[in-house]
Amino acid sequence: MMIGCGILFLVGSIMGIREWFQIKRVSKLSLSQLPVKKSTYCQLVLDWCHENIAQSNTRKPKLRVNYYSHKKWGGLYYSGTHECVIYVNSHVTIKDVTNAVIHEYVHARQRNKNFDKLYEKHQREVGYEMNPFEIEAREVAKKHETEALLWVCRQIYIG
Secondary structure (H helix, E strand, O other), rough: OOOHHHHHHHHHHHHHHHHHHHHHHHOOOHHHOOOOOOOHHHHHHHHHHHOOOOOOOOOOOEEEEEOOOOOOOOEEOOOOOEEEEEEEEHHOEEHHHHHHHHHHHHHHHOOOOOHHHHHHHHHHHHHHHHOOHHHHHHHHHHHHHHHHHHHHHHHHHOO
């Protein structure tokens, strides 16, 4: 019995270490190392978001991928058209792009009839960094970026 438990512990430890190394390696991959189109990668991240972090009333947003670097933003959410725009070449690694897609998806999830009015009110009163909509989007993106990245990489066989 103890030998069996010891073997299970050893196998679990090896798998955990293997996954840790995979996360480290995949997180640092540059966009040029993607084996699929950048738009395909972003769509897979958006699909992951809708399956894993949607709230009961969240409609899946449209996705537009722009290939030029935006000087200020890595992505934007337009509530009027319910569209996430990702400026993929504003990012260096696939982890950065993954984070940006999740961040913009969170804004789509936050959308309600007062979203624009409240967002602008917070912008005026506390600015971008302290805007509660932005704080939530950053926190959720940071919390889920690795999980989403690994799921998408498994879908496209990276790693």
